[in-house]
Amino acid sequence: MLLIVLELIGIAVFAASGAxxxxxxxxxxxxxxxxALTTALGGGIIRDVLLGVHPPTSLKNWPYLLVAGVTGLIVxxxxxxxxxxxxxxxxxxxVGLGLFVTSGTTTALALGATPYAACLIGMTTGIGGGAVRDLLLREIPLVLRREIYAVAAxxxxxxxxxxxxxxxxxxLVALTGASIIITIRLIALWRKWNAPVARGLEG
Structure with a gap:
């Protein structure tokens, strides 16, 4: 029950950022x-498509859609x-990033993905919705151009x-993984860390 509540909170937060x-x-x-729906559910849908889960989990469980949609209206x-x-x-x-990445990685491993593939799928679960959001807004995805986000995931x-x-x-593994993501992300925000970019570029 706690996991479902945390997932819904994560969906609401991601939906708010998209809205x-x-x-x-x-x-x-x-x-x-x-x-709002794309940002909140996009990463999970991409994960399920990659893992062959049809229909995607978020499209089968109406509370996920409801929470994301209502959050969008509130914003x-x-x-x-x-x-x-x-x-x-x-x-x-x-917190939502930490939860989504760890649950995505765990789900991928449980469905037979290799550790290498599970890491990439877990990362995609956390950042996929935001990347699709930015593409719909005709922007370079935020996770590719600033802040320590994808690296933490x-x-x-x-x-x-x-x-x-x-x-x-x-x-213990899930808690540790989520804690590491949250800690790196918050320190990066506090210290204003960004991944390095190529030197010598104009502008």
Missing amino acids: VAAVRARLDVFGVIVL FWFHPQVAKLRRTVLLLDA LAGAVVVAMGEWVRLPKD
């Missing part, structure tokens, strides 16, 4: 809801108030895969 981006891009209410109507909660949203986003996925490989308790 905020849509509002800033001046999309109409339908566009805001589409961006549409109350976006000035939501904008004031930026730090809280960033904190919850880090991949680090946590590797920890989960290694823990499963040496047969550590699953709960």
